[in-house]
Amino acid sequence: MNKTVTVNIGGSVFHIEEHAYEQLKQYLDALRRQLSGSEGRDEILQDIESRLAEMFNEKLQHARQVITQAQVSEAMEIMGRPEQVAGTDINEEPGATTGSTSSSYKRLYRDADDKVIGGVCSGISHYIGIDPVWLRLAFAAAFFIWGAGLWLYIILLIILPKARTTAEKLEMKGQPVTAKSIKDTIEEEVFDIKARLSGEKPKNNRSAVSNFFDALGAILVAGIKFIVGFFGAIITLVLGALLLALFFLLLAMAGWLPGADVPVFLTKYFLDPVHLNAGIISVGIVVGVPLLLLLNKLIQRLFKTPKLPKPVRLTAISIWFFGAVMASFTTLSITREFRHSATQKNIIPIQQPTGDTLDLEVLPMEGDVSGGIVISSSPDFEITEKGDSMIFYDVKVDIQRAAGREFELVRICSAKGNTGKVAQSRISSIGVPINQTDSRLLLPEGFFLPSGSLYRGQEVSFVLKVPDGKSVFISEGSEVIIYDIKNVTNTLDEDMTGKTWTMTPAGLECIGCGLPTLEDEDIKNTVKEEGVVIIDEKIRVKVPSDSTKREEAKDVRIRVGGKEIIHVSTEE
Amino acid sequence: MAPLNPLENTQAQMRKGVLEYCILNIIAQGEAYPSDILQKLKEAKLVVVEGTLYPLLTRLKNQSLLAYTWKESLSGPPRKYYTLTDEGRDFLEALHQTWRELRDAVQMTTPESHSPSHE
Numbered sequence: 001m002n003k004t005v006t007v008n009i010g011g012s013v014f015h016i017e018e019h020a021y022e023q024l025k026q027y028l029d030a031l032r033r034q035l036s037g038s039e040g041r042d043e044i045l046q047d048i049e050s051r052l053a054e055m056f057n058e059k060l061q062h063a064r065q066v067i068t069q070a071q072v073s074e075a076m077e078i079m080g081r082p083e084q085v086a087g088t089d090i091n092e093e094p095g096a097t098t099g100s101t102s103s104s105y106k107r108l109y110r111d112a113d114d115k116v117i118g119g120v121c122s123g124i125s126h127y128i129g130i131d132p133v134w135l136r137l138a139f140a141a142a143f144f145i146w147g148a149g150l151w152l153y154i155i156l157l158i159i160l161p162k163a164r165t166t167a168e169k170l171e172m173k174g175q176p177v178t179a180k181s182i183k184d185t186i187e188e189e190v191f192d193i194k195a196r197l198s199g200e201k202p203k204n205n206r207s208a209v210s211n212f213f214d215a216l217g218a219i220l221v222a223g224i225k226f227i228v229g230f231f232g233a234i235i236t237l238v239l240g241a242l243l244l245a246l247f248f249l250l251l252a253m254a255g256w257l258p259g260a261d262v263p264v265f266l267t268k269y270f271l272d273p274v275h276l277n278a279g280i281i282s283v284g285i286v287v288g289v290p291l292l293l294l295l296n297k298l299i300q301r302l303f304k305t306p307k308l309p310k311p312v313r314l315t316a317i318s319i320w321f322f323g324a325v326m327a328s329f330t331t332l333s334i335t336r337e338f339r340h341s342a343t344q345k346n347i348i349p350i351q352q353p354t355g356d357t358l359d360l361e362v363l364p365m366e367g368d369v370s371g372g373i374v375i376s377s378s379p380d381f382e383i384t385e386k387g388d389s390m391i392f393y394d395v396k397v398d399i400q401r402a403a404g405r406e407f408e409l410v411r412i413c414s415a416k417g418n419t420g421k422v423a424q425s426r427i428s429s430i431g432v433p434i435n436q437t438d439s440r441l442l443l444p445e446g447f448f449l450p451s452g453s454l455y456r457g458q459e460v461s462f463v464l465k466v467p468d469g470k471s472v473f474i475s476e477g478s479e480v481i482i483y484d485i486k487n488v489t490n491t492l493d494e495d496m497t498g499k500t501w502t503m504t505p506a507g508l509e510c511i512g513c514g515l516p517t518l519e520d521e522d523i524k525n526t527v528k529e530e531g532v533v534i535i536d537e538k539i540r541v542k543v544p545s546d547s548t549k550r551e552e553a554k555d556v557r558i559r560v561g562g563k564e565i566i567h568v569s570t571e572e
Numbered sequence: 573m574a575p576l577n578p579l580e581n582t583q584a585q586m587r588k589g590v591l592e593y594c595i596l597n598i599i600a601q602g603e604a605y606p607s608d609i610l611q612k613l614k615e616a617k618l619v620v621v622e623g624t625l626y627p628l629l630t631r632l633k634n635q636s637l638l639a640y641t642w643k644e645s646l647s648g649p650p651r652k653y654y655t656l657t658d659e660g661r662d663f664l665e666a667l668h669q670t671w672r673e674l675r676d677a678v679q680m681t682t683p684e685s686h687s688p689s690h691e
Binding site for chain 1: 629
């Protein structure tokens with residue numbers, strides 16, 4: 001067993017056995033002494049060191065392998081004895097001493113050698129020449145401005161490259177990249193390593209603040225790593241499940257998954273097969289590809305698996321663009337289907353009722369009764385499929401004032417299409433059953449479309465026109481079809497059923513509505529004289545038929561604001 | 573340093589001049605980094621130990637006959653790539669002339685049986 005040492009030889013890091021390190025160090029020291037008379041001694045030594053590094057690199061199969069004494073001996077043999085090396089060129093004439101090529105511009109890097117988190121601040125500090133501690137404080141302060149510091153730091157962490165090579169480190173500090181500077185830097189590093197090995201603190205003028213930040217940084221990094229790892233695993237799982245769900249959902253929507261019907265989306269009632277398939281494929285690509293890449297990235301981070309090869313990534317991106325273009329075209333094509341609309345108004349001949357009142361009732365659709373397949377039962381979009389037709393439960397009934405003296409029924413059908421003609425033809429395929437027996441008018445709760453039709457905004461509505469003085473009884477259950485019927489009391493649709501509404505020049509009015517909700521006690525309290533009940537507008541008065549007060553309240557008059565509006569006589 | 577015996581000394585002297593000439597010749601063919609140069613010198617059996625090359629290169633560079641640029645390498649730290657300067661080119665031209673003269677001189681002064689072969 002041998003102790004190993006980590007050294008920087010010619011800019012590369014090596015693990016070397018301690019004895020081998022001593023041997024190599026002696027060799028290099030001997031060379032230094034031998035070359036002491038030479039003009040470019042440091043440069044020569046640096047070159048030799050680089051070459052040694054190259055030789056070691058060739059010898060070692062992988063980075064973790066350790067340089068042994070045998071390998072050092074071999075390298076020394078190839079390089080030659082110090083006196084041989086020096087012997088070739090002893091006579092030196094003083095020449096130009098500076099390196100003929102050097103670059104001395106500054107570049108922005110991250111300094112991994114002096115880092116708290118990622119070396120961003122120290123990298124910037126090299127660039128602009130101020131103490132990194134101030135920058136760190138600035139970033140920490142900026143964290144409290146909506147986390148700006150955090151985001152900025154993360155962005156910089158991603159975009160700034162780390163100074164890896166000695167040349168880059170010199171560029172970072174704005175020092176000329178010459179052999180001498182490289183050598184000095186390396187020496188400094190070797191010194192640091194040696195110092196660390198012997199248990200000393202590296203010679204580095206670090207302030208207490210720096211050390212505090214170091215500790216804080218270490219805790220932060222450990223914490224963040226744990227959180228990232230923990231949540232990363234969860235997110236990966238969720239993402240994977242999401243992807244799988246998306247996949248099956250799309251399959252089911254396309255109808256490619258036998259036995260799985262997805263009524264929620266009703267895609268087959270909206271989209272023709274071409275649009276459906278194009279839509280499913282493009283949505284699958286547009287959502288699936290980024291999810292897949294994200295998943296891969298997470299897995300790669302968590303389990304340190306290799307990155308996807310570039311061609312695969314490029315292909316994925318191309319596929320995504322293809323999907324996006326396809327999605328746009330599909331969407332455009334689908335919206336075109338709704339571009340033109342057509343409306344058809346028909347006056348439906350109805351019999352005039354013998355009395356003054358027409359009963360409005362709902363005509364139940366057969367599909368409901370005789371076991372059609374209920375495809376959707378959401379209140380906004382109800383469809384039943386039965387035999388060769390489908391029922392769309394979407395009919396609206398309005399009641400308006402008739403111009404003449406007769407009841408009138410107007411049916412309005414509308415549909416949409418990519419041309420007016422198509423829309424028109426869609427209207428003609430709408431089937432609307434109506435039934436009337438004497439004073440009972442039965443309007444349907446839905447309309448028929450041939451099986452396989454697409455929903456293209458087909459709508460059916462009725463307007464029942466009521467002449468002045470005549471009434472409509474809106475039967476219970478009609479609330480499914482009546483829609484926003486105007487009336488003088490602003491009564492809501494669902495409260496309009498079960499009542500008789502009379503058309504007046506002012507609009508629909510419920511004659512019997514004001515009546516009957518007060519209890520006997522109330523009546524007793526409000527009957528002032530001779531059975532006249534004076535109430536205020538909001539109070540409804542009910543005179544129960546079995547009332548003990550019946551005798552007393554033979555004649556009930558209701559006055560609103562002094563004006564008598566109701567006069568109920570209980571006498572036959 | 574152990575003193576060289578007279579033979580070794582003469583051999584070293586002869587080799588030294590030729591080595592310098594050869595290095596300039598190699599670099600004249602295009603920019604090269606020390607390992608390239610070493611490879612060729614080893615093939616030519618001019619160099620036994622690699623270490624001898626570096627002091628020479630440094631001196632030639634200090635004499636402004638060579639220049640180098642740092643280039644990143646994929647396998648490790650940046651490498652020095654050497655090229656001839658204009659000065660170096662003139663220098664090499666002069667050496668070509670000197671070499672021809674020397675070769676003739678050697679031929680003229682050497683008996684037939686020991687004459688170096690023309691290659």
